Amino acid sequence: MKPRIKLPEAIKVGDVIEIKTLISHVMETGQRKDKDGNTVPRDIIAEFTATFAGTQVFRAALQPGISANPYIAFHMRVVGAGDLILAWKDDAGKTTTETVPITVAG
Amino acid sequence: MQDRRRITVVGRRDLMLTAGAAAVLMSALRSGARAQDKPLGVGLEEAMKKVLGDAKPTEGKIQIEIPEIAENGNTVPFSVSVDSPMTETEHVKALHIFAGGNPIAGIGSFHFTPASGKAAVASRMRLARSQDVVALAEMSDGRFIVGRRTVKVTIGGCGG
Numbered sequence: 001m002k003p004r005i006k007l008p009e010a011i012k013v014g015d016v017i018e019i020k021t022l023i024s025h026v027m028e029t030g031q032r033k034d035k036d037g038n039t040v041p042r043d044i045i046a047e048f049t050a051t052f053a054g055t056q057v058f059r060a061a062l063q064p065g066i067s068a069n070p071y072i073a074f075h076m077r078v079v080g081a082g083d084l085i086l087a088w089k090d091d092a093g094k095t096t097t098e099t100v101p102i103t104v105a106g
Numbered sequence: 107m108q109d110r111r112r113i114t115v116v117g118r119r120d121l122m123l124t125a126g127a128a129a130v131l132m133s134a135l136r137s138g139a140r141a142q143d144k145p146l147g148v149g150l151e152e153a154m155k156k157v158l159g160d161a162k163p164t165e166g167k168i169q170i171e172i173p174e175i176a177e178n179g180n181t182v183p184f185s186v187s188v189d190s191p192m193t194e195t196e197h198v199k200a201l202h203i204f205a206g207g208n209p210i211a212g213i214g215s216f217h218f219t220p221a222s223g224k225a226a227v228a229s230r231m232r233l234a235r236s237q238d239v240v241a242l243a244e245m246s247d248g249r250f251i252v253g254r255r256t257v258k259v260t261i262g263g264c265g266g
Contacts, residue, residue, distance in 0.1 A: 016223035029232075031209055057221045060229075065205055065213040067181040067230040074216070077192070077223030 003088065003098055011104050013078055019050070020073040023088050023096065029064035047089045048072055052102070053082045078104060150206030150240065157202045157215070157242055161250050168201075168241050168253030179233040179259040187226035188243045188251065192218070198225035200244040207237030233259045 003023040011017055023045070030042025048060040048070075058074040076084070084100040172184040190198045197220050203213040216227040225243070233239075236258045243251040 018226075020228075029209075052221065055221045056217075056219055058219075058227075059217040060227070061215040061217070063212040063214055064210055065208050065232050067232055071183075071228070071230050073185070073228035075222055075224035075226055077221055079221075 003086070003096060005086065005098060005100055007100065007102070011078055011102060013080055013104050015078045016075050017078055018073055018075050019084070019100075020071070021048075021086060022069065022071045024069050025088070025090065027064065027066060027068040027070060031064065041091075043091045045070055045088045045090045047087075049085075049087045049089075050074060050076070051085045051087075052076060053079075057084070078102065080104060148211055150204055150211040153204055153211040154202075154240070154242065157244070158250060161248065163242060163250035163252035166243070166251035166253065168243055168251055170239065170241050170253055170255045172239055172255050172257055174256070175258045175260060176233060177260045179235070179261060181230045182233050182257065182259075183228070183230050184239065185226065185228035186216075186241045187224065190225050190245075192220050192223055192225060194220050195246070197222075197246045198243055199246055201225065201227055202242040202244065203231070204240040204242070205231065205233055205237055206240065208232065208234045213239075233257060235259055 001024045003021055006020040008017050025045050026043060027045065028040055028043040030039065032040045034040055042064065044062060044064055044066070046062055048062065049056065050058040057076045060072055062070065081104045082102055084102055086098045086100060088096045167189065169187045170184070172182060176182040186201050186203060188198050188201065190196065198218055200215055200217045202215045204211045205213055213231050214229065218225050238254045238256050240252065240254045245251065
């Protein structure tokens with residue numbers, strides 16, 4: 001499922017904006033056993049990155065203590081218009097990438 | 107208005123998923139209790155040591171927003187921030203969050219750069235039982251600042 005991303009409505013150069021993200025993911029802890037007593041393998045989003053114009057803005061290294069369907073909010077200093085690249089990488093090797101265009105007023 | 111409505115929908119769905127996650131945490135805790143002489147995961151001291159190395163953190167100004175009483179330990183909203191100019195020479199490199207009462211103490215490490223503009227993160231964590239949540243701020247000059255908040259967990263404790 002497509003991640004949800006929320007930005008402020010009006011963005012100006014020089015602003016420090018908050019970016020809110022939400023992605024669907026089971027965040028299986030690796031601690032749980034199935035009904036046959038076998039450990040359910042860990043499958044969490046272990047890494048989330050945010051990059052703007054080749055510069056890393058934010059990176060999260062997550063542990064199983066982060067709730068299912070992880071919500072992550074962070075900030076970015078707006079230096080101009082461009083694409084913010086968000087990437088969620090899980091234990092199963094799946095990477096979900098979203099390109100968020102940042103448009104500035106004026 | 108539209109935004110507000112959308113947030114409500116997410117909340118409701120989260121709640122449903124949470125019921126399933128409650129079972130997950132319960133079983134995790136039960137297996138944890140069974141294997142007492144073979145501890146699961148990583149303890150608080152060990153997890154903090156990995157970040158700190160030989161450095162000694164000082165008590166300092168870290169804003170930790172987390173409910174004092176969390177009704178549902180499977181999804182406890184939190185936000186952590188540190189005031190900093192966030193320049194090349196003076197910024198917060200990372201915020202490391204721990205919950206020592208969980209089977210695995212580390213919750214997450216959140217890394218910043220001057221491009222972040224602000225050293226702040228918000229997310230949701232699992233808490234197995236009532237405990238202290240610890241935040242460690244790693245500064246660009248190599249210093250560490252520590253802060254903590256006590257959270258009482260109503261459900262998710264499983265008798266803990």
